[in-house]
Amino acid sequence: MGRRSDHSRAELEELILSTGSALIAESGLGGFSAREVARRIDYSIGTIHNVFGTADRLIAAINTRSFAAWAKSLRERLDAAGPDGDRIAALVDGYFGFAREHPHLWTAIFDHRLPPDSGLTEADETGRSLLTHIVVEEIAHAVGGDVDDSLATLARSLIATVHGHCAFAISGAWALMGEAAPEAAALARVREALAARSAR
């Protein structure tokens, strides 16, 4: 069994998070179990609760971690597109990309619900808002405007648009509906919205 000399508190947190993330990645949120995480890292179930308090809070932390990885990969695709590339396509592809590469992690983000009383940690909140910020700034750049309220509203609406397409694509909701190119459809909707805004 694990002893405190083996891992510092920070290391232990990291160990639990990465193991939990791997578990969700391979079994989905439904297959997650705090006890299974404990088994895999060879610590007792009590330790998990000492560090994260609750299985729900652990899952929330794992999801925040997923968010960070998602934002990172999104940023990388934007950088790869370059200043004169098709950055809108990169944005949409970045959204879909992480979901396609890590469907269970991506799905867990949106399937998990905290119990009614408790909300997200401050750290969780800020960690998750990064992705939105990237998109808002990118949309501002695309339409050549400042980041005012109406632009932020548009950006969020575009995120929602892409999200809806991605959610159906990943869940397989329309795998049998014969939808061949959900990402292309999402991109088309985004371009139409941006064109409409520019033509205003």
Next chain:
Amino acid sequence: MGRRSDHSRAELEELILSTGSALIAESGLGGFSAREVARRIDYSIGTIHNVFGTADRLIAAINTRSFAAWAKSLRERLDAAGPDGDRIAALVDGYFGFAREHPHLWTAIFDHRLPPDSGLTEADETGRSLLTHIVVEEIAHAVGGDVDDSLATLARSLIATVHGHCAFAISGAWALMGEAAPEAAALARVREALAARSAR
């Protein structure tokens, strides 16, 4: 305890479904329990499994039921709009309406996942496709075209668009992001897409 003389098989199915639906409506998918349903209808846990086989299949059946109610309310709003009314707005409002009135039931539809091996029943599949059919026909009517592949693709894309907005609105994802009018944004995106199609 329940006896077979109290309820026919069909009545029993209905009793379990409506009780389960009520349970999800008040406690969410996370608060659902087959045993709690059994307690509420005063039958044993074994009976639930005799009728529905598995808790997951019961939840799937409850969700199909929700789908039916959703489609019904959507149809009613379309009828209320009349032939010359704003039927596109009615469509979007119908999507949001059910979600707003029954957030837990609506959320359960998209949160629930069947175990990897088993899929939906034939009955579940057809029951759920109704909503899509309504939208496809309505979009065909709006753009004045036949129901060909490209139109069906557009319709599904619009459903995805509205879905994304609705999902964020109901989950409270952007309640704290200061998003005031998710439904209005969804409607705007749909109108832009339809306008782009008409201008083709």
Next chain:
DNA sequence: ATATAAATTGGACAATGCTCAATTATAGGT
């Protein structure tokens, strides 16, 4: 009435999340 078929029960099992007294390890002071 009796026999056959079907529905219903509920105890048993494995698994889960969470709690908390007991145990064990670390660090600090003398």
Next chain:
DNA sequence: ACCTATAATTGAGCATTGTCCAATTTATAT
């Protein structure tokens, strides 16, 4: 070096869940 206080870690215990299935109860047909 020893002792002490502080902190980390354990794991048995409890309530709860889904699923199974042998035994029981009920309905129906003969």
